[in-house]
Amino acid sequence: xxxxxxxxxWVSTHSSHVTVDFSGIEKVAETMKNTLPKVEWxxxxxxxxxxxxxxxxxxxxxxxxxxxxxxxxDLSYDHLASGLKATLESDxxxxxxxxxxxxxxxxxxxMLNWPRPLPLEDERVRLLHEVGLExxxxxxxKASKLVExxxxxxxxxxxxxxxxxxxxRDHTVYKxxxxxxxxxxxxxxxxxxxxxxxxxxxxxxxxxxxxxxxDYIVPAVLQQxxxxxxxxxxxxxxKKNTEITSGSEEEVELRACSVYAVEQMKELIxxxxxxxxxxxxxxxxxxAFGIKCPSLQHHRTLSIYY
Ligand SMILES: Nc1nc2c(c(CN[C@H]3C=C[C@H](O)[C@@H]3O)cn2[C@@H]2O[C@H](COP(=O)(O)O)[C@@H](O)[C@H]2O)c(=O)[nH]1
Numbered sequence: 001x002x003x004x005x006x007x008x009x010w011v012s013t014h015s016s017h018v019t020v021d022f023s024g025i026e027k028v029a030e031t032m033k034n035t036l037p038k039v040e041w042x043x044x045x046x047x048x049x050x051x052x053x054x055x056x057x058x059x060x061x062x063x064x065x066x067x068x069x070x071x072x073x074d075l076s077y078d079h080l081a082s083g084l085k086a087t088l089e090s091d092x093x094x095x096x097x098x099x100x101x102x103x104x105x106x107x108x109x110x111m112l113n114w115p116r117p118l119p120l121e122d123e124r125v126r127l128l129h130e131v132g133l134e135x136x137x138x139x140x141x142k143a144s145k146l147v148e149x150x151x152x153x154x155x156x157x158x159x160x161x162x163x164x165x166x167x168x169r170d171h172t173v174y175k176x177x178x179x180x181x182x183x184x185x186x187x188x189x190x191x192x193x194x195x196x197x198x199x200x201x202x203x204x205x206x207x208x209x210x211x212x213x214x215d216y217i218v219p220a221v222l223q224q225x226x227x228x229x230x231x232x233x234x235x236x237x238x239k240k241n242t243e244i245t246s247g248s249e250e251e252v253e254l255r256a257c258s259v260y261a262v263e264q265m266k267e268l269i270x271x272x273x274x275x276x277x278x279x280x281x282x283x284x285x286x287x288a289f290g291i292k293c294p295s296l297q298h299h300r301t302l303s304i305y306y
Contacts, residue, residue, distance in 0.1 A: 001155050001186070001209040005263060007179040008211070011256035014175055017231040018253040020261045024226035029268040036269070036277060037285035041194025046078050048085040049195055053144035056192065056201050057095045058088055060143040063188040064131045064167065067306050070216065070298070071119035076291075083112035097141030100132025123304050127167040134164050147192065147201050154189040154204040161185040170305040174252040181255055183306045187213045190280045208276065212262045212283040214255035215306040217290035220298040227261050228254075238297050246303045254299055255306075262286070 012020050042049070048058045062084055069075045087094045094111075105121045108128070118124060139145040146164075150156040161168045168185045171178060190210055196202025212218060220238075222228040230238070234250050244251045262282050269277045290296055 001158065001211060003180045004182055004211050004259065007177065008256035008259040010177055011174055011179055011253060012260040015253045015257060017234045017250045018257045019229040020257050021227060021229050025261060025265045025268060028225055028227060029265055029272060032269055033272040036273065037281060039284045039288045041284065043288060044078060046082040046085065047195065048088050053142060054092065055195060056144040056147055058084060059188060059191045059195065060131065061095050063184045063191060064127050065124050066184055066187065067304055068119050068302060070300060075114065079112050079114065087111040097132045097136040101129045103128050120302065120304065127304065130167055131165060138164060144201060152203050152205050154206050155209050157189045158182055158185040161188065167304060172247045172252055174249065179252055179256055181214045181259065183213045183215060186210050193280065207280060208278055211259045211279050214258050216298040218283065218286050219254045219258045220296045221286045221290040222258055222261055224296060228257055238299050241300060244299050244301045246301050251299065251301050
């Protein structure tokens with residue numbers, strides 16, 4: 001995860017459109033120091049959990065499809081998590097590797113109980129096939145085997161996922177430099193840790209190495225909290241709901257500066273309280289805060305990464 005940390009820090013010092021405001025970080029850290037944020041994983045009660053390998057399979061399928069809901073204004077992450085849960089509850093073999101390779105768009109829609117085509121539906125189907133095929137080829141069809149081979153290291157898990165599944169390679173080039181974000185790979189490790197409460201398949205000795213998951217909700221929350229400042233052009237693009245191209249300077253800065261800002265916030269809170277805070281915990285707090293604010297405006301990028 002060092003490459004995520006160092007490359008996003010590089011963006012923040014070369015950024016043209018988004019600035020990290022250290023006085024904003026100081027303010028948030030000061031208010032958080034007495035009540036450290038604690039949001040329960042699955043606070044919404046929408047995820048499948050049976051404390052075994054099928055949960056791992058569910059979480060990998062979930063995070064394979066965990067991106068870009070906004071083009072359909074009624075669709076959200078909740079529909080994905082609860083639709084996949086209901087699918088698995090009615091058919092325990094629904095996410096077997098051979099079946100993942102055969103799903104069609106209309107079948108996926110049916111799983112989510114969605115009446116019209118999903119955003120980027122063809123990409124979602126392609127990514128499901130990719131995961132099914134590679135699980136079968138390298139891990140006996142089981143996501144649990146992939147996790148077992150990581151030696152209780154979240155960093156190993158993210159690296160393994162990125163090396164086996166091209167759809168999880170969330171990196172880009174910014175001002176000539178390669179920048180790593182790995183949103184869906186990291187959130188898979190965090191979901192395991194959260195669901196299994198740091199035990200069994202969620203036992204990672206280096207969970208502190210994970211950064212936040214740079215999506216479209218967290219940057220908007222950080223801006224609202226005064227931690228990120230936008231140039232007038234970025235502010236106007238977001239206000240008008242104009243799309244930002246994937247890989248554009250603006251888009252990379254929004255995501256990378258969010259990662260960097262929360263790393264700084266984490267250090268500061270840890271210093272003020274003398275207790276270790278995890279980026280995963282700060283992420284869940286920021287994200288849960290964000291989805292409860294329907295008026296919060298976020299950037300819009302068509303992307304398979306988040
Ligand atoms: N940074 C960050 N981003 C997250 C999540 C989650 C869900 N995590 C689960 C894990 C445990 C909890 O109980 C949560 O249920 C989804 N997202 C992202 O949000 C966006 C969806 O927004 P909307 O269109 O409004 O539904 C989309 O980019 C999606 O990828 C998170 O935790 N952190």
